[in-house]
Amino acid sequence: MKKVTVVIPNFNGMKYLKECLESLRAQKGSSFETIVVDNGSSDGSCVWIRENFPEVRLLELPENLGFCRAVNEGIWASRTPYVLLLNNDIQADPFFVAKLTEAMERHPRAFSCGAKMLQYYQRDLVDDAGNYYNAMGWAFARGKDRPQGEYVREEKIFAACAGAAIYRRKIFQKIGYFDEEHFAYLEDTDIGYRARLYGYENWFVPEAVVYHVGSGTTGSRYNEFKTRYSSRNNIYMLYKNMPLWQIVLNSPFLLAGFTAKLLFFGIKGLGREYAAGIKNGFQLCKKEKKVEFTRKMCPRIWKIQVELWKNIPSGFLRK
Numbered sequence: 001m002k003k004v005t006v007v008i009p010n011f012n013g014m015k016y017l018k019e020c021l022e023s024l025r026a027q028k029g030s031s032f033e034t035i036v037v038d039n040g041s042s043d044g045s046c047v048w049i050r051e052n053f054p055e056v057r058l059l060e061l062p063e064n065l066g067f068c069r070a071v072n073e074g075i076w077a078s079r080t081p082y083v084l085l086l087n088n089d090i091q092a093d094p095f096f097v098a099k100l101t102e103a104m105e106r107h108p109r110a111f112s113c114g115a116k117m118l119q120y121y122q123r124d125l126v127d128d129a130g131n132y133y134n135a136m137g138w139a140f141a142r143g144k145d146r147p148q149g150e151y152v153r154e155e156k157i158f159a160a161c162a163g164a165a166i167y168r169r170k171i172f173q174k175i176g177y178f179d180e181e182h183f184a185y186l187e188d189t190d191i192g193y194r195a196r197l198y199g200y201e202n203w204f205v206p207e208a209v210v211y212h213v214g215s216g217t218t219g220s221r222y223n224e225f226k227t228r229y230s231s232r233n234n235i236y237m238l239y240k241n242m243p244l245w246q247i248v249l250n251s252p253f254l255l256a257g258f259t260a261k262l263l264f265f266g267i268k269g270l271g272r273e274y275a276a277g278i279k280n281g282f283q284l285c286k287k288e289k290k291v292e293f294t295r296k297m298c299p300r301i302w303k304i305q306v307e308l309w310k311n312i313p314s315g316f317l318r319k
Contacts, residue, residue, distance in 0.1 A: 004032035004101055004166070006084045007074030011039040011064055013088040014048055016213065021053050023091045029098035032084070035059060035077055037070040066183035071162065075172060087163040089213035091120065099208035100166040103154070111175075111200035112167045112192060114160030115208040118148055126150075127212045130157030130204045131189045134311035135250045136257025137234055139189050142204075142314070157204045158307065159192020164210045171200060179240075181284055185226060186233040193241045196304060197297050227270045228277040231261070235281025236289075243293050246305060253312070 006024060010017065017036075024034055034056045038046050040063040049058055059073055075083050082104055084097060096115060103113040117128040129143035129151040141161065143151050162178075165188070175198050178187050192202045238247065238254070247254075258278065265274040293301075 002031050002033055002080050004030065004082045004084050004097060005078035005080045006032055006034045006086055007071055008036045008086050008088050009039060009067055009070035010036050010041060010045055010088045012041045012043040014043045014045045016089040017045060019091050020088050026094050027097045028094045030101055032097055035074045037074045039064040039070050066180065068178040068180045068182050068187050072177045075177060078169060081169060082166050083169050084166040085162045090164060091211045093209040096208050096210055100205055103203060103205040104166055104168060107201060107203055109201045110203050111171050111195035112160040112165050113203045113205045114157065115164040115210050116151060116206045117161060117164055117210050117212045120211045120213045123211060124148055127214060128161045131159040131161050131192065132311055132314060133158050133189055134315045135253040135308040136312060136315060137238060137254045138257055138315040139186055140315055152206050154206060155204055157202050159189045160202050162188035163212060181236065182233045183229060185229045186237055190237045194291060197241065197291055197300055199300060222268055222270065224270060224273045227265055227273040231274045231277030232281040235278055236284040239285040240290050246301060
């Protein structure tokens with residue numbers, strides 16, 4: 001019986017799909033199902049998948065409903081204990097699926113295990129070794145642009161990057177699925193944060209390796225869409241996952257952090273988009289969206305808070 005379903009969201013990504021799907025065909029040591037969830041592509045992706053990869057199960061959405069809706073559709077369609085999310089602009093190492101599956105079985109409290117994501121064009125450099133967050137409201141990819149040899153130890157992380165991570169399906173039923181208000185960006189940090197509030201863990205698995213092109217859908221590291229949605233979703237994520245007293249406690253750090261980011265994006269000519277995203281984020285903050293905090297969560301909240309303070313230097317260094 002298969003233990004894993006690989007879910008690949010796709011939007012006009014045909015130029016990446018061949019290498020991605022061929023790397024899945026070449027996997028060793030694991031038996032799994034593959035689902036591609038297409039977000040209303042117009043580049044012929046669906047026809048091409050049917051003709052060239054008939055073993056892939058294809059779910060077609062009528063329009064681009066965002067990363068979160070696409071992966072949720074894949075999770076809902078799966079029946080295996082584990083669901084592995086994979087970006088379409090990735091080439092996976094032959095033991096990638098097996099290594100992530102083994103890690104989940106080693107860590108029974110794990111909600112997710114994230115791969116070592118290396119840069120496709122500079123394969124000695126890290127793209128992501130775990131998603132981190134700090135008290136200044138900065139979300140960052142640990143290890144970005146650093147030598148991959150520095151990240152060889154399996155360890156707990158704040159959250160896994162959903163570009164190449166495996167999840168325990170039954171936990172979604174308890175904590176909720178990817179929040180579709182996010183559409184894209186910070187949705188993986190949000191759900192990893194939420195899982196930790198409920199007492200689960202997220203792990204980095206260095207033996208599970210992928211090579212990531214990056215920005216395969218949006219096209220660049222900094223652009224108007226990404227800038228607006230990142231700041232919008234950051235405000236929304238903070239509101240949902242922190243009780244009011246914790247937001248007040250962090251307010252001096254958050255003010256400094258958001259001001260610094262506004263200046264940074266202003267220099268890049270994207271300040272207006274960043275500010276508009278912040279405004280949109282506040283508009284998303286509704287009481288029914290907040291995590292339902294309980295007394296049992298208090299020790300976990302304080303543990304996370306200490307991490308948020310400790311992660312401030314890492315936000316500058318990305319270590």
